[in-house]
Amino acid sequence: MKKIISLTANTARKCLNMAYSGCRKAYNWYLRTFKRLPWYGRIGMGLASFIIGLIVLLGMIDINFLGLFGKSPSMFNIKEPIQHIASEIYSSDGKLIGKYYSENRTPVEYKDISPILIKTLVYTEDERFYKHFGIDFEGVFAAAKDFITQGDARGASTITQQLVKNLFKVRSQYSTGLLGHIPGVKLLIMKAKEWVTAVKIEMLYSKEEILTMYFNTVDFGSNAFGIKTACHTYFNTTPDKVTVEQAATLIGLLKATTYYNPRINPKNSLARRNVVLGKLYEQHMLSKEQLDSIRQLPTVLHFKEETETSGNALYFRDAVANSLRDWCKENDIDLYGDGLKIYTTIDSRMQQYAEEAVNKQMREIQKKFDNHWANMAPWRDRQGEELPHFIEDLAARTPAYRYLSQRYANSPDSITYYLNLPHRCKVFDYDLGQRDTLLSTMDSIRYMVSFMHCGFVAIAPHTGEVKAWVGDINFNSWKYDKVLSKRQPGSTFKLFVYTEAMNQGLSPCDLRVDENIPWEVEEDGEKKIWMPHNANGGATLDTFSLKMAFAQSVNTIAANVAHEIGIPNIIRTAHAMGIRTELDTIPSLSLGASDVSLLELVSAYGTVVNDGVAIEPVLVTRIEDKDGKVIYEKEPEETQAIPYESAYLMQQMLRGGLTCPGGTSQALWRFKIFDKGTEFGGKTGTSSNHSDAWFVGVSPNLVGGAWVGGEYRSIHFRTGELGQGSRTALPVFGYFMEKVLADKHLAKEYIARFPSPKEKIERSWDCNTYLPHYSDSDSLNILLGDSLLTGDEDLDLERLEQILEN
The missing domain is CATH 1.10.3810.10 (Biosynthetic peptidoglycan transglycosylase-like)
Incomplete structure (x- = not known):
């Protein structure tokens, strides 16, 4: 080894000596030649030497000779330059709805x-x-x-x-x-x-x-x-x-x-x-x-700066980006710089109608909410008492508080002073979107948390394609997407209770008694009693068909049926139908006590409409690279989640919400969506303290669901009709479907009736489905329940009777 090192060193020394000797000889030759030339020859030789030297220097810089000059762009970089190109997002009807970019x-x-x-x-x-x-x-x-x-x-x-x-x-x-x-x-x-x-x-x-x-x-x-x-x-x-x-x-x-x-x-x-x-x-x-x-001409601008929040369907675009994150990572793709063309399932017209429906309904809900609480704070505990330090606790999570607590670590009075000092800020406004105002941090929090919120999503059940997605009332003010947030679904969860009942052989016309049957449950090693009760707190001891109990949302019967068929079986069916959230194995699950998201709930309702075939919600159908080559194509993931017979029977159960006397979905009749023959079903839901109001509406080719509630569960209507799903969430679906069916380009796809059975069904379902003629509103109110006649618009009785006759 020593010999090798010595030999290498000697060789290197000889090479350096030769190089030095050669350079010295060349330099001496240059000087001798330069001195022998006339003055004009010297100028020419000097200029030539400068040019040659410059070329050599540039070459040395380009190759980063001895690391003296740093790296330069290579020929490969120049042939294939990295250029950040915005990725474009398109709706299913070919409209550009937005971009993802680091450079627009x-x-x-x-x-x-x-x-x-x-x-x-x-x-x-x-x-x-x-x-x-x-x-x-x-x-x-x-x-x-x-x-x-x-x-x-x-x-x-x-x-x-x-x-x-x-x-x-x-x-x-x-x-x-x-x-x-x-x-x-x-x-x-x-x-x-x-x-x-x-x-x-x-x-x-x-x-x-x-x-x-x-x-x-x-x-x-x-x-x-x-x-x-x-x-x-x-x-x-x-x-x-x-x-x-x-x-x-x-x-x-x-x-x-x-x-x-x-x-x-x-x-x-x-x-x-x-x-x-x-x-x-x-x-x-x-x-x-x-x-x-x-x-002499002035500069006439039509200025509109594009930002990340320009365009439509902002919450949906966020959801698309999140859904593609793993795919981009696996395929070494930059969503924000590779110039992709992303073709989504959203329909720009339906999206607009959904946003308009949410805006229209939530303006009214906000007025009622403000009047409901007047000058009182809406943040309340389960006993109705104002939550102490609620605003202060929220303020402690803000960047302003973190900054002040670092700057005035030993002076809490200074923190309080600056948190209550008015300053320029932007807050949400229904007319302006966002408006500039002068508020303190504390007052801005009080103002912003007093808004009611909404999520809405519509899915084509036979393809799983999401056609409209509204994550909240304003993206710039609230980024948290209410289509994906997890809340208690209330009675909308009863779909899974009764679907599992159908799986186990029950029929819509089977009878059960409205009675309180206690459940013995074990909690923390202790045996306790859980007793289901109805919205009015009691039980009538009347006998109901399962169809009527589902339509009227009778809690006791739903809980008693759940006791019969088993909570684990209900959970298994819910997961098969499209619920992805882990569910709690507790008796109150049957009444919607375990959180789910609006997206998975609407998708699961779509499973019923799709004859029991569950399809994962589809957001993106195809992606092309910047050269137009297809690099991603979505194939729907389908599974037969429940038997066809169970799905058909549940379709009739859902329709019962509109056709059975006292059905909780009958407020839908006041919307102009029945005149062309489209059939609907649906289910309302309200959590126990009115924190969450839900409605999922179904039609043969479209399923849509809405959630309405406060940003925090402690902010809600007090006990009463104002916070019910039929009053708050259902109209969003109604307004949306009015516009969809009025659009001649969409109506032909979504005007439809539920089909007759595709196979022989032994069990009976045609019970309690009748609406005889009534000549006065009082009688009709008795038949249909208060929810029909307490909306903001008068019911067109003549139109309703014509519909029912047909």
Whole structure:
């Protein structure tokens, strides 16, 4: 080993000596030759030496010789540049509903860029663009001359060099090596790298391709990257349709995207625009008359800055991004920079109708809620007492409190003072979306937590495709998605109790008594008694069919049936049908005491409508890469969750909520959704303290569900009808379906009747399903229950009787 090391060292020493000797001989030869030449020969040899030396230096910088200069963009990087392109999200009806991006950029082709834009860029930024090879030496020498003679350095970067800065960011993403630590040397190294990379780009790409890449990469300010986004942001137009003055404004602001921004600095922008127009005149692109005329025109903006919250279906888009996170990780895909085209299941029209339905209903709910509590605090415990320190506890979770507690760690009075000090802030407003106001942190919390909230989702049951998704009343104010949040479903959970009953051979017409039957349960090693009770606190001891008990939401019968068939069996069926949340094995589960999400609940109801076949909710159908290649295609996951016969019988049970006397879903009759023959069913639900109000409505081709409640479970209506699912959640579905069925493009798909049995069914279901004619509203009220006639609109009795006759 010692011999090998010694031999290697000797060899290295000899190589260095030879190199040193060779360099010395070359240097001596150079000096002898230089001295023998006449003065003009010496100038020529010196110039040639400088050029050769510069080329050698640039080559050494490019290869990062001895680590002195840092890494430079490779030929591979230049051939395959990493360009952050926004991914676009499309609705099922082909509408662009939003984007995911780190830089808001959508590329265009050269043919889609107006010639006036191209000429304006070249004549303003690099008039010798078509003559140089990446470096404009004439411009460099002119800039050097100005600096020496006038002390004013003008820019000499070519469009190609600017492209290098935009595309590779050599001044920030690439190191400068050991020599970069020497003051003044770093800038020279960076400039040299730009020159070398610019020459490489000119070798690999045509002038048209370079211009296209430049237009697609450059930052135009206002979160607009690339010419397509810039045209849309500032003028609501496209690159092929810009006018001369618009082109001059856009190219002009490239000099300084803030100082010459036409929105925030209109005077500077106008002056700069006119300078650019002068350049076009100098190049004979404009006549003197045209120049004078256009300079008199004001800058007319149609400004709309795109942000992450621009577009539609914001909660849905968030859900899509979350659903794709693992897939992107597994496939090394950047959702925010790879320029994907994501085709979703959402229908833009149905989404709009859903948002309008939520907005319409929640405005009314908020008025009632505010009147209900008047000047009292709505945050209450189960005994109805105001929760002490509720607002203070919420304030302690805010960034403002964390900042103040660090700054005034030993002065709690200062923390209290600043938390109660009014300051400018934005709060939610139904008319403005968000409004600026002057409130303290404490008052803003009191204001914001006093709003009622809503989630709504609609799913096509035969495909699992989500057609509408509203996560709350305002995305900018509340990011927490109420379609995915977990809350107690109340009586909507009875679907699974009765479905399992059908699985075990019971029928809708089987009879049970409305009576309190105690359950003996074991809790923490102790035996306790759980006693189910109805909403009115008692039991009638009347006999009900299961269909009637389900329609009227009789708690005692649901609990007693659950006792018969077993809570574990109910849980197994709920999970098979689409509930993914872990459920508590407790008797009160039968009445909806275990949390679930609105999405999984509506999906599970869809299993009933889909003849017992469960389909996982589908959000995305297809994804294409930036080149249009399909890289993801969703295939629905289907399982026969329950027997067909059970599903058919439960369809009739759900319809009973509207057709059985006293059915809790009969408030749906007041909506104009029955006149074209569509059949509906549904189930309401209300948690025990009115914290959660639910309704899931079903029709043959569409299932939709709504949840209404406070942000916190302690904020709700007091005991009474105002907080019931039929009053708060059901109208959201009603308003939504009114608009869907009134849309001639959608109606043909969603106007439908439930089909007759596909196979012979032995069990009876046609009981308690009748609505005879009544001539006065009192009699009809007795038949249908109070919920029908207590809405905000009068019931059209004549229309209802015509529907029932048919």
